Amino acid sequence: MAVSGARPRRAWASDATLSRGRLVPEEEGSRSAFRRDCDRIIHSTAFRRLKHKTQVFVFHEGDHFRTRLTHTLEVAQIARSIARALGLDEDLAEALALAHDLGHPPFAHAGERALDGCMEAFGGFDHNAQSLRVVTRLERRYAGFDGLNLSWETLEGIAKHNGPLTDREGQRLDPPGASLPHAIVAHTAVQDLELWSHAGAEAQVAAISDDIAYDVHDMDDGLRAGLFTLDDLAPLPLVGEVLTEVRAAWPGLEEGRVIHEVMRRLITRFVEDVVRETEARARDAGLGSPEDVRLLGRTLVGFSDRMRVAEKAVKGFLFPRMYRHARVNRIMDEAQDVVRDLFGYFLAQPQELPADWRPVDAQPDRVARRVADYIAGMTDRYALDLHARFFDATPELR
Template sequence: MAVSGARPRMTWACDPVWTRGRLVPEQEGTRSAFRRDCDRIIHSTAFRRLKHKTQVFVFHEGDHYRTRLTHTLEVAQIARSIARALGLDEDLAEALALAHDLGHPPFAHAGERALDACMADYGGFDHNAQSLRVVTRLERRYAGFDGLNLTWETLEGIAKHNGPLTDRSGKPLGATGAVLPHAIVAHSAVQDLELWTHAGPEAQVAAISDDIAYDVHDLDDGLRAGLFHLDELEALPLVGAVLAEVRASWPSLETGRVIHEVMRRLITRFVEDVVRETETRARAAKVRSSFDVRMAGAPLVAFSAGMRTAEAAVKGFLFPHMYRHARVNRIMDEAQGVVRDLFALFMARPQEMPADWQLEGAPPDRMARRVADYIAGMTDRYALDQHARFFDTTPELR
């Protein structure tokens, strides 16, 4: 099934002409509202910092592993492909893909776990919510507002691309626990993102594109790093079948090319399945607008049942073989120590932060959030440099 050609805009796509607008009204000019969102994200400081933030391997382990930036660009490419095949708004899908990891602290999920533990008494830390905080408050570049003043649709997608955060009455759901993340609560006080509904279709596309990108590319990086071998993938549904196809077609192909051919075919299979399943669900639900998508009660953009099983198997393989590999664990344990040390230091001596980050006389909860914002914005390299500045022993993370 070919998905490369553009299709007429679906009636259930988000339309920039009918955007719910920006918190601070602006004239849109020649670019669409969603294209402007995309461009603002690309030009943000937080986006540039992704270049030196860990995906799985810290920056100095090798030049060819994914960083948080290259992962983000790959998610954006997949999101545009799916959006194009479905007749959705490609610019909005891209904007959401580009923004989805802006709130990640240094050292990937290890850094997030450490920062969340440090913030346990102050509302916790969540990288998805931090992405919203970055684009609504922490980016300070424009004369007329803090943040990037993105459209309602982009902010909605950042906040709830993984699904509703509350029930209709406002009670938090699922993984959000007893309370909503701090950044979500703070922004909800000034703008209603309708946290009880599903996100629009382009946000759902960005979310599933993230899954596709890190599943396939973490397999690629894990193979490159020698954490596991190609033959170990033979037992995985879908992956094993694709590997057999490639080997049957090119029995003497060098291993590096085999890996690339398998990975590109996996992305194609995932994308084609999402397009087919989404079109099936859209017809069954008789959706006619993005409002219908939000009110559908279940995600519209999804894998088929068979592909969900295959995708879960990939995640199930990567967890012990990569994310919990002894080498990765050792490095990430050391990285968590760096984050904990920095948090304790800046809480005790906030004057050590740059002048524009200091809050003289602030109460502990506000100071803790300030320190978390500062650390979350650090690149891996800057965090290590700051640690070496204040502590006698800084891990090399190798």
């Protein structure tokens, strides 16, 4: 993508040598703290499982649709590009991009809705909070600690990359007065992530990179699936402009190449806009340190007004034409039934859980949370295979 080259490190960029450290102190060695975080995430079990977790289309529907893993890699690439152009810490931006979907259950947001409903009486389920739980508790790879023992800045970014979670008095902001997700409460009891402030610039870069990646690539997948056409996208601001440019430059170009060229240019336009807008905001704010970003009181990394309108239009198009398409809905309704069935089965019979997943006591909330943890870690395929083992009829999700 055509973004400017690397900037010198900004005063408001995170600095691995000044990290607030890890909950369990470690010698960092030759790699920076944030590079080690990246590497630990990549080698985690939860990261590997993303290969077989749905983004929008389940694995039966074709090998070329995005999965959670390919989406995550695309987010990481965009995040590094933006971080490099802004003079931020690329490793931290990449770590946050790599970790942002680790807590997603099988079957995309349908699986999350089902699991949240099952957990309603026990504090609910939130995939962002579950990502924090994965990296702080559920990964069991190291002799000296549970989780991955990531640096404070990475955990902060996982918890609040979308903005502050509470006010300074600890009251949740969205929805106001509601309880915080269980995983957030459990971890902040032992480590203060300053939930009342914004996250650092690199976390904000990862968040907007996620938006760019799924907006553009979901359009690409929707076109591939035949849910809509390029002409259906033409009325959208920016998308229509880019489509007109491509068709004018290459009359008669085959449709597949037109699609790829349009998507490539869209990513570039979004990225370049974020870089320009963020630089302007930082200049106006007179930022001098990473703490200035956290205390700014508003988001630093973002789109210009014009690009925000264009990006909102893309989401507005995709919601009814793709995410709520009858074909997608039918499959995802069946997928939700799979999750609900599995939850009910294991909640009633926790002794059927694998030995290392069985709850240590019989308190209902702890049993339910353990069952939710187990199901959230499943791939689509494993969930379907397990359902077929315990139930007479399992949907094919086709």
